Amino acid sequence: MNDSWTFLTNHAHVMLCLAAGSELTMREVAGKVGITERAVQKIVAELVASEYLVKERQGRRNVYELVPGRPLRHSLESHRTVEDLLKALQGTE
Secondary structure, X not given: OOOOXXXXXXXXXXXXXXXXXXXXXXXHHHHHHOOOHHHHHHHHHHHHHOOOEEEEEEOOEEEEEEOXXXXXXXXXXXXXXXXXXXXXXXXOO
16 A cells, blocks of 8 residues: 555645744755745746745845735635635644
8 A cells, every 4th residue: 555645735825834933945845845935936937927926035035924815726626715725734624
């Protein structure tokens, strides 16, 4: 039996990390999610391009802010928002 799969995508894992600490470095997020720093950079770029994250430069660092009202992408959950997902996963619903 293969126990390596999870219910959430790496995109969701990256969003959860950034929701918990928007000033985390890509290396720190990669370590938490268990993927490469380059994979995190690609995911963050996709989330920014799709307007799920807003990137702001603060000094020498980028800070990321989630856009909570954005609907989830799949048709099965598109009636829910990023905020709904985070609340459910963080136990704040």
